[in-house]
Amino acid sequence: MASEQGFTLWFTGLSGSGKTTITELVVAELQARGSAIEVLDGDVVRQHLSKGLGFSKEDRDTNIRRVAFVADLLSRNGVPVITAAISPYRELRDEARGQMDGRFIEAYVKASVEECERRDVKGLYAKARAGEIKEFTGVSDPYEPPENPEVVLETEDETPQESAQRIIAYLEERDLIPPARGS
Amino acid sequence: MASEQGFTLWFTGLSGSGKTTITELVVAELQARGSAIEVLDGDVVRQHLSKGLGFSKEDRDTNIRRVAFVADLLSRNGVPVITAAISPYRELRDEARGQMDGRFIEAYVKASVEECERRDVKGLYAKARAGEIKEFTGVSDPYEPPENPEVVLETEDETPQESAQRIIAYLEERDLIPPARGS
Numbered sequence: 376m377a378s379e380q381g382f383t384l385w386f387t388g389l390s391g392s393g394k395t396t397i398t399e400l401v402v403a404e405l406q407a408r409g410s411a412i413e414v415l416d417g418d419v420v421r422q423h424l425s426k427g428l429g430f431s432k433e434d435r436d437t438n439i440r441r442v443a444f445v446a447d448l449l450s451r452n453g454v455p456v457i458t459a460a461i462s463p464y465r466e467l468r469d470e471a472r473g474q475m476d477g478r479f480i481e482a483y484v485k486a487s488v489e490e491c492e493r494r495d496v497k498g499l500y501a502k503a504r505a506g507e508i509k510e511f512t513g514v515s516d517p518y519e520p521p522e523n524p525e526v527v528l529e530t531e532d533e534t535p536q537e538s539a540q541r542i543i544a545y546l547e548e549r550d551l552i553p554p555a556r557g558s
Numbered sequence: 559m560a561s562e563q564g565f566t567l568w569f570t571g572l573s574g575s576g577k578t579t580i581t582e583l584v585v586a587e588l589q590a591r592g593s594a595i596e597v598l599d600g601d602v603v604r605q606h607l608s609k610g611l612g613f614s615k616e617d618r619d620t621n622i623r624r625v626a627f628v629a630d631l632l633s634r635n636g637v638p639v640i641t642a643a644i645s646p647y648r649e650l651r652d653e654a655r656g657q658m659d660g661r662f663i664e665a666y667v668k669a670s671v672e673e674c675e676r677r678d679v680k681g682l683y684a685k686a687r688a689g690e691i692k693e694f695t696g697v698s699d700p701y702e703p704p705e706n707p708e709v710v711l712e713t714e715d716e717t718p719q720e721s722a723q724r725i726i727a728y729l730e731e732r733d734l735i736p737p738a739r740g741s
Contacts, residue, residue: 411635423627424607426620437609444606445628452594454635 380551381450383475384542387462387521388484389513390499391491393530393538394459397484400539401457408553413449415442417460430510436467443471450478455551463512465519480549481524482542488513490531563734564633566658567725570645570704571667572696573682574674576713576721577642580667583722584640591736596632598625600643613693619650626654633661638734646695648702663732664707665725671696673714 384401386394398414405412421428424441428434439462446456462468472479491513492500503511510516526545528538546552567584569577581597588595604611607624611617622645629639645651655662674696675683686694693699709728711721729735 413631413635424624427610441607445631448596448628449631449635449637452596452632452635452637454632454637 380455381453382455382478382480382546382549382551383446383450383471384455384457384480384482384546385446385462385468385471386457386459386482386484387468387524388530389486389488389491389518390461390511391494391496392484392486393528393535394461394484396535397528397530397538397542398457398459400535401542404539404543405455405552408556410455410552412455412457415446415456415458415460420445420460430516432464436464439464439467439471443467443474446471447475450475461512461518463516463518465521468521480526480545481521482526482528483521483524484528484530484538485520486530488518563638564636565638565661565663565729565732565734566629566633566654567638567640567663567665567729568629568645568651568654569640569642569665569667570651570707571713572669572671572674572701573644573694574677574679575667575669576711576718577644577667579718580711580713580721580725581640581642583718584725587722587726588638588735591739593638593735595638595640598629598639598641598643603628603643613699615647619647622647622650622654626650626657629654630658633658644695644701646699646701648704651704663709663728664704665709665711666704666707667711667713667721668703669713671701 386398388394395416402412402414420438420442425438428438439460442458442460446458449456468481472481495501499508500514502508503514512518526542528541530538569581571577578599585595585597603621603625608621611621622643625641625643629641632639651664655664678684682691683697685691686697695701709725711724713721
C-alpha cells in the first residue's frame with residue numbers, strides 16, 4: 376500500500392559522490408518508519424529500461440527521460456521514489472522537475488572531481504584517466520551542477536549518515552514522511 | 559493517492575482486436591468509481607520507454623520486459639495498471655506473470671486475424687499485406703494465444719461495452735476495485 380504523499384527525491388552528482396550510499400541510508404530510515412519507497416538507481420535503470428543505450432549526450436538524455444517517466448508514474452500515485460543517477464545535464468533535470476511539479480526534490484550530492492577520484496570506490500576514475508572508459512562524467516564528459524537544488528549535501532564535510540539525516544529532516548519538514556517510530 | 563489493491567490487468571491480442579477501445583471503457587468506469595488507474599499502452603510505451611527498438615523477437619521481448627518492469631513497480635505499490643500491448647509471445651507474458659505473482663491478470667482480447675484485418679482500423683493490415691510493414695503480428699510474425707488467461711473477451715461476439723463490463727465484473731469478484739457509485 377502506498378503512502379498518500381508521493382514525491383521524487385532526485386539525487387544528482389558525480390560517480391563516487393555518495394548517491395548510492397546515502398540512498399541506502401535514507402531507504403533504511405523510511406522503511407523503519409513504515410513508508411513505502413522505490414529506488415531507481417542508475418545501474419538498475421540502465422539494466423531494466425535502457426539496455427543498449429550508451430553515454431553520448433543523446434543516450435544520456437533518453438535514459439534520464441525514462442527515469443523521469445517512471446518516477447512520475449509512481450510519485451503521482453502516492454509512491455515515494457528516489458532516483459540515484461548521475462544525471463549530469465541541468466536541462467534534463469529541469470525537464471523532470473517541470474513534469475513532476477511540486478513533487479520533485481533535487482538533492483545535489485556535492486563532491487569535487489578530485490575528491491571522487493581520490494575515493495574511486497569502483498576504480499572507474501582510474502580507467503577513465505587511462506582512456507579505457509570514454510565519455511566519463513567529470514573527466515571527459517561534462518557535469519552541470521544544479522543552480523537551485525532543494526538540498527545540497529556537502530559530502531566532503533559531512534558523513535553519509537549526516538547527509539541522510541539532512542534529507543530525512545527536509546522530508547519531515549515538508550511533511551512528506553511518517554514520524555520516526557516512538558517519537 | 560493509490561488504491562490499496564494493486565494489480566496488473568494485462569491485455570494481449572492482435573492489432574485491431576480491441577485492446578485500446580476496451581481499455582478506455584474500463585478506465586472510464588474505474589475513474590467513475592474513484593479508483594486510481596495507470597495505462598501502459600503499447601504505443602505510449604514504445605514512445606517513452608522503447609524508442610529505437612524494432613519488432614524483431616529480441617526487441618519485442620525487451621519492450622515487453624520494460625512494460626512488465628514498470629507495471630510491477632506500480633502494482634506492488636498498490637496502483638492498478640492496465641497494459642495494452644500486443645505482447646505476442648507466451649513466454650514473455652508468463653515471465654511477467656511470474657514476476658507479479660497473484661497481481662497479474664491476463665485478459666485475452668480474442669479476434670481472428672481475418673476479423674482484425676476486416677476491421678483494419680489503422681490500415682496496418684493492408685500495409686502489412688503489401689509488404690510495407692515487416693514483422694507484422696498475425697501476418698508475417700507469430701501470435702501465441704494465452705493458454706490459461708484469467709479472462710477471454712470474445713470480441714467477435716460481444717461489443718466493446720460488453721467486454722469492458724466482463725472485465726469490471728471480474729475485478730469486482732476479486733474484490734480489486736471499489737463498488738459502483740450509488741450501489
